[in-house]
Amino acid sequence: MSAFDEAMDKVCQSPDRFRVEFQPDVRKFRVPGFPYNILYRLVGREVEVLVVAPHRRRPGYWLGRL
Structure with missing residues (x-):
């Protein structure tokens, strides 16, 4: 964490x-040091986290959820 x-x-x-x-x-x-990416976008002046995705398991599986 x-x-x-x-x-x-x-x-x-x-x-x-x-x-x-x-x-x-x-x-x-x-x-850093973990096999995860944080994918986010800016909404105005706020950061909206879309997904915390593993590097290797089912890459891009979350794209259809945008």
């Missing part, structure tokens, strides 16, 4: 820093 908290702190401090990986405007941050 502390790794996730630290990752979210980085995302919230500079959400524009990370590149758009999927449309519409979905950005990805890889959680």
